Amino acid sequence: xxxxxxxxxxxxxxxxxxxxxxxxxxxxxxxxxxxxxxxxxxxxxxxxxxxxxxxxxxxxxxxxxxxxxxxxxxxxxxxxxxxxxxxxxxxxxxxxxxxxxxxxxxxxxxxxxxxxxxxxxxxxxxxxxxxxxxxxxxxxxxxxxxxxxxxxxxxxxxxxxxxxxxxxxxxxxxxxxxxxxxxxxxxxxxxxxxxxxxxxxxxxxxxxxxxxxxxxxxxxxxxxxxxxxxxxxxxxxxxxxxxxxxxxxxxxxxxxxxxxxxxxxxxxxxxxxxxxxxxxxxxxxxxxxxxxxxxxxxxxxxxxxxxxxxxxxxxxxxxxxxxxxxxxxxxxxxxxxxxxxxxxxxxxxxxxxxxx
Numbered sequence: 001x002x003x004x005x006x007x008x009x010x011x012x013x014x015x016x017x018x019x020x021x022x023x024x025x026x027x028x029x030x031x032x033x034x035x036x037x038x039x040x041x042x043x044x045x046x047x048x049x050x051x052x053x054x055x056x057x058x059x060x061x062x063x064x065x066x067x068x069x070x071x072x073x074x075x076x077x078x079x080x081x082x083x084x085x086x087x088x089x090x091x092x093x094x095x096x097x098x099x100x101x102x103x104x105x106x107x108x109x110x111x112x113x114x115x116x117x118x119x120x121x122x123x124x125x126x127x128x129x130x131x132x133x134x135x136x137x138x139x140x141x142x143x144x145x146x147x148x149x150x151x152x153x154x155x156x157x158x159x160x161x162x163x164x165x166x167x168x169x170x171x172x173x174x175x176x177x178x179x180x181x182x183x184x185x186x187x188x189x190x191x192x193x194x195x196x197x198x199x200x201x202x203x204x205x206x207x208x209x210x211x212x213x214x215x216x217x218x219x220x221x222x223x224x225x226x227x228x229x230x231x232x233x234x235x236x237x238x239x240x241x242x243x244x245x246x247x248x249x250x251x252x253x254x255x256x257x258x259x260x261x262x263x264x265x266x267x268x269x270x271x272x273x274x275x276x277x278x279x280x281x282x283x284x285x286x287x288x289x290x291x292x293x294x295x296x297x298x299x300x301x302x303x304x305x306x307x308x309x310x311x312x313x314x315x316x317x318x319x320x321x322x323x324x325x326x327x328x329x330x331x332x333x334x335x336x337x338x339x340x341x342x343x344x345x346x347x348x349x350x351x352x353x354x355x356x
Contacts, residue, residue: 003309005095006069008033010060010085011076012045014099018074021128021297023050028305029072033057035064060085065092072097079184080176083108090119095308099126100187102321104178106329106345107353109322116318124304124314125321129188130195131299132266133292138249138256140290141272142196148252153232155193155247157186158240159262162212172214179355180216182207183328186236189245191324192258192266193234196249199227199323203330204340211239216356222331234331253278254286267295329355 007022007029009015015034022029031049035057036042042056057064060077064070065088073089075082075098083103089096096116102125103109116123141147170176177184194200202225207217218239224232245265247258254274260267274283294302303315330341333351345352 002027004028004030005071005305005308006030006032007072007074008035008057008064008067008070009045009054009074009076010035011099012036012038012041013076015074015076016045016048017128018076018097018126018297019045019049021301022074024294024298025302025305026050029301032070033064035060060088065089065094071095075099078170078176079104079178080170083112086112086123087115090115090121090123093119093121095122095124097124097126097304100321101178101183101325101328102318103325105352105354106322106325107347109318109325110347113318113322122308122314123318124300125316125318126297126300127188127191127316127320127324128297128300129264129266130191130316131297131303132260132264132268132295133290134258134260134268134270135192135195135266136292137268137272137287137290138258138270139196141254141256141286142249142251144286146286147249147254147256150197150226150228150230151250151252152230153193153197153226153247153249155186155189155232155234156244157181157189157234157236158242158244159185159238160240160243161185161218161238166212166214172212172216174215174356177216179328179332180207180209180214180220181218181236181238182220182222182331183216183355185238186234187324187328188263189247189265190234190327191320192247193232194323194327196247196256197226197228197230197232200232200327200330200343201225201227202340202342203327203334205234205331205334207332207335211237217335220331220335222334224327251275254283264296325355332356 205222
């Protein structure tokens with residue numbers, strides 16, 4: 001019989017998106033608790049859960065963590081609260097799911113990885129945009145070798161954020177949001193890049209505050225040399241009238257262009273243009289066997305359930321969250337110093353202890 005895991009969602013803001021993901025898999029998960037200090041917001045979210053409504057809990061505290069009927073705590077809090085919330089959940093014997101960014105520095109990632117290993121529980125960072133059928137086709141082409149050598153990739157995260165977005169007090173602050181557009185907005189598209197192309201070798205970057213009167217960057221660009229020798233160009237802005245998330249990868253045999261939605265750019269349809277003499281018939285054969293399934297949060301949570309049942313690593317690992325934070329650390333360090341930054345970044349390196 002398939003085990004049904006009971007989940008406490010901590011934070012009813014971003015948590016609303018997680019509710020939809022878990023609710024799409026009622027045979028695998030039971031949303032047992034919505035936890036938020038704003039109990040009206042928690043109750044409003046609980047009312048949207050199909051079937052029996054979950055309980056409302058007013059604080060992420062020892063009483064909640066001591067409950068033996070909770071298997072998973074899902075952290076959907078502001079970034080500056082993540083480290084302690086993850087630690088408390090793991091030390092209470094719960095599996096933990098946590099929104100991005102996982103924590104605020106590479107030092108914290110390495111420490112939380114140690115805590116997770118000692119706990120015997122599973123910690124899964126959230127990168128739901130990685131779970132899309134268009135991205136799965138692109139990954140199939142690259143991993144199978146059909147795409148051939150990768151030449152160049154471009155990633156555009158061109159969104160619009162104004163005063164209404166930053167009316168929430170912790171947003172746009174160094175102390176609480178921990179970073180700006182590269183951390184809070186471009187991180188998913190850049191995770192898609194490394195998912196497809198692989199690790200980054202070096203970074204040269206620039207950032208600026210151009211759109212809003214905030215503490216963290218809302219515009220920036222970076223040139224990446226990837227470990228396979230290809231080049232990637234990243235651009236982010238929160239001042240674009242036309243909002244797009246777009247990834248393009250020029251390869252030896254095919255050019256790959258993302259489609260999907262603004263916030264789920266991994267969804268189908270992606271566009272694949274064969275390079276002559278390759279043709280559409282070749283492309284159809286090359287795409288055969290590409291996996292298709294649940295997308296977004298439901299896709300990640302379904303894969304998480306399978307990993308818990310089999311004992312395999314989760315579909316997104318702490319190491320992969322570290323790779324995302326390492327890229328952002330390098331971007332901020334390069335923008336601050338005006339120099340190229342080589343990866344990896346480890347203890348003793350500038351930026352290891354703090355993103356900013």
